[in-house]
Amino acid sequence: MFIVMVTPECAPAAKVGGLADVVHGLSKELGIRGHAVEIILPKYDCMRYDRISGLTKCYSDLWVPFYQQWVHCDVYFGWMDGLKCFFIEPHLQRNFFNRGVFYGHHDDGERFAFFCRAALEFMLKSNKHPDIIHCHDWQTGLVPVLLYEMYQQLGLRQPRVCFTLHNVGHQGISGEFLLREVGLNPASVMTHDRLLDDHRPGAINLMKGGIVYSNFVTTVSPRYGQEIRHTPLGMGLQRVLGVHHQKFGGVLNGLDYGVWNPEVDPHIAKRYTIASLGDKYANKDALRHRLWLRSGMKPLVSFVGRLDPQKGVDLILHAVPYCLDHGCQFVLLGSSLQGDINTAFWNLKARYNDHPDCHLEIGYNEELAHLIYAGSDLILVPSGYEPCGLTQIISLKYGTVPIVRNTGGLADTVFDADHAHKPYHERNGYVFNDYNWQGLESAIHRAIGLWNHYPGYFRELMANGMRCDYSWNYPGQNYLNIYNYIKAS
Numbered sequence: 001m002f003i004v005m006v007t008p009e010c011a012p013a014a015k016v017g018g019l020a021d022v023v024h025g026l027s028k029e030l031g032i033r034g035h036a037v038e039i040i041l042p043k044y045d046c047m048r049y050d051r052i053s054g055l056t057k058c059y060s061d062l063w064v065p066f067y068q069q070w071v072h073c074d075v076y077f078g079w080m081d082g083l084k085c086f087f088i089e090p091h092l093q094r095n096f097f098n099r100g101v102f103y104g105h106h107d108d109g110e111r112f113a114f115f116c117r118a119a120l121e122f123m124l125k126s127n128k129h130p131d132i133i134h135c136h137d138w139q140t141g142l143v144p145v146l147l148y149e150m151y152q153q154l155g156l157r158q159p160r161v162c163f164t165l166h167n168v169g170h171q172g173i174s175g176e177f178l179l180r181e182v183g184l185n186p187a188s189v190m191t192h193d194r195l196l197d198d199h200r201p202g203a204i205n206l207m208k209g210g211i212v213y214s215n216f217v218t219t220v221s222p223r224y225g226q227e228i229r230h231t232p233l234g235m236g237l238q239r240v241l242g243v244h245h246q247k248f249g250g251v252l253n254g255l256d257y258g259v260w261n262p263e264v265d266p267h268i269a270k271r272y273t274i275a276s277l278g279d280k281y282a283n284k285d286a287l288r289h290r291l292w293l294r295s296g297m298k299p300l301v302s303f304v305g306r307l308d309p310q311k312g313v314d315l316i317l318h319a320v321p322y323c324l325d326h327g328c329q330f331v332l333l334g335s336s337l338q339g340d341i342n343t344a345f346w347n348l349k350a351r352y353n354d355h356p357d358c359h360l361e362i363g364y365n366e367e368l369a370h371l372i373y374a375g376s377d378l379i380l381v382p383s384g385y386e387p388c389g390l391t392q393i394i395s396l397k398y399g400t401v402p403i404v405r406n407t408g409g410l411a412d413t414v415f416d417a418d419h420a421h422k423p424y425h426e427r428n429g430y431v432f433n434d435y436n437w438q439g440l441e442s443a444i445h446r447a448i449g450l451w452n453h454y455p456g457y458f459r460e461l462m463a464n465g466m467r468c469d470y471s472w473n474y475p476g477q478n479y480l481n482i483y484n485y486i487k488a489s
Contacts, residue, residue, distance in 0.1 A: 144161040
């Protein structure tokens, strides 16, 4: 099968969050299974070009219709961790993808609407006829719209479209001018059953368009799929997901165990397995040494990730002093695009700057993240909502016990040590239900109590997590089943 991923991100070169890891991991799994996979991305100026090999211009005469003009583009080809990637570079005065950041500009809608048109134009002009076009999040929501409204008639008759919702908190809300810019007739697609937003009069919703026009829609965990259909976590998409429920399902993300695995990880002080779990503590020592934390018999609690309201920043701000007051050490690695949140954590860092049991690293460092996963005893994931979450899946592999809120993919992967309806050998962490300080404190209290008083049981919990298989094996097969289903329908 020939599969083209159209995506705004792909690890390791163009990564903002978990979407990049998913595209990378799924593409690798599909390739291992013998399928031809190609990835189309914008050519951002802020990519990690050191992670792309053999980058060469492969197509220099791509002209893309946009806003009553033809925009000249170059297309580059390069290998990214063994994956075939194409990068589209438009020569446009507005420098759509030379902004120093991936997202966050007022014209993001126009930037990615252009990318959708350019990706399809490139497929058409380079004579690529994939069986499946797999699109990711609102940034690519116009691809199935343009395919079925325009490019099928121009010759792209073969592809079927799978559209994955990684986070419905961002939907691509814009005005009808965007449709005219990419050559669509607003009168034909700006209707209640197509792109017209259900709650904002006169606005178009690019994610809704992707849902309506795709042949199958997935999201990144079964629990999140239920939540966005039946609760306010659908952020206004509940009705359209209900209408299209027969082509909608949740597929839990996988994790690339070639990258996140203490048995082979090059970034940690000492590699280890379940059989050599004692070697994990060499990484705790190394982490303490690197961050100038004191040694001693204390549990080390950590947080790794974006400091975004979705991730529970108010609970994290509360957890730091709570853990320190209850005999723990705390390490944080993260940053925020929101200035007020960054300021709050910089202030907390200043407060605990000389504390021998606390280190807050405001920023992101991939290599340090690996050492934190390996060196921590417990990790916090107190999300307000969580489509899938990779933090808890990574921590399980490293024998670091997760403390999570009962939502989305967290609920699909972490099962409470005390209260889960699972046999003991399948319990692997701590879960709290209520999004408040009391819920968080209760879970932390139970976790550090086990660490302090029942170390043998705590070690069993660590081993249970390491035995979990959240590789791409199962989701890879699930996606192939979906691809075959929509090819045949």
